[in-house]
Amino acid sequence: MPSIVISGGQWGDEGKAKITDLLSNQADFIIRYQGGANAGHTVSTEAGLFKFHLIPSGILFEGKICIIGPGTVIEPSFLIKEIEDLKNKNINLNGLKISPLASVTMPWHIAIDKATDTVGSTGRGIGPTYTEKAKRSGVQIYDLLNRNYLENKLTKILPKQNQTLRQIHDLPEYKLEEVLAEYLNYGEILKPYIADTINDLHKGRKSGKNILFEGAQGTLLDITFGTYPYVTSSTPVSGGACVGSGMGPTSIDKALGVFKCFSTRVGDGPFPSELEEKSVEAVKLRQDGTQWAEFGTTTGRMRRVGWFDTVLARYAVKVNSLDYIAFTKIDTLDAFDEIFICVAYMHKGTGEIVQDLPYAAADYLRDFEPVFQSVEGWKENTHGVRDWDKLPEKAKNYINLLSQIIETPVAILSTGPKREDSIILANIF
């Protein structure tokens, strides 16, 4: 039975949650492998609209095991609120499992993130939590279950942290006893969900269960492969599924990349195919209905918008080893007379035209300008279309052209926020 990894092909917000939700039905395990509450997903079902940050949206299906994996970072009070919100909507959380290895975001991480941000972060403490992990002084979920472990770590961390907070950032200090009591209490609340996720996954794999690895953010926000330094601090690419779950590469069978039919970005950093914020096209791309509007689920910030960039998509296909693509939000393009596609980059110095990039670091990307090709818009409704044959010819041509340029077959085309608003072109599981 296959294991599939879903990752974002662009700068996050590609609509991964919708695709994950669609495939979750066929999965037995769904695991988030990186990131934290910087991610935000909205899933629309008959029961209403659900917003997720840390918990895999597969929890909406009965009987699925939904894991918050070892590679993630968790702000406990935030997770507890997410759990409570779902319980209040009568969602059964018996399948929720939290890895004891996940890193814990402490209150000073959030304070420092807000005080030192240079990339337009989500302000959720993600960067400072991963920094602490890499410095080998981080608190992990298992610490919250053991007073000695947590006290030992806090005794080492807090004096230095308080000094930094006070002297460098002019921020309030934290008292060890108070932090200890608060975080042990979080441990108590989360205890029923903290589980041996590594053995659970491996047993699942051995007994033929389907496993879905759910990436957050996207390829171009990857700490190594993204538009560095305008990136997040984790590994959203498909390979992150291994380091963030406890399963090696031979346990993952296929990789699906999710792309919007255009591009968006929140936060700072280069965006070669970006449209000028107030241009008619940008406003049109952004104003496509309340549920789908281009504002971040996590921060409510306005997303920057632009045309589909095949150069970056070709790069994403490689660094994720994508077998399939899922395209989302085709309906957003319904009203356009003309649709542009970034088909190549031109080097600003040499005039050289390239289709393949060796890397996508911010400084390097700024040396190029996009080369666009335009196609005629279909000017017909695709919203909610559920059959490929019922799509306008020009819409089919647009999708086929993108698929051809990025040399990857399309498995799913999403035509709206509802589960059913989907065209399945290949069965991945």
Ligand code: IMP
């Ligand atoms: P951080 O992950 O909060 O440290 O933010 C780093 C960069 O990643 C910023 O530009 C954020 O806007 C961006 N980012 C983080 N999470 C998401 C996401 O889920 N969707 C889109 N952008 C994100």
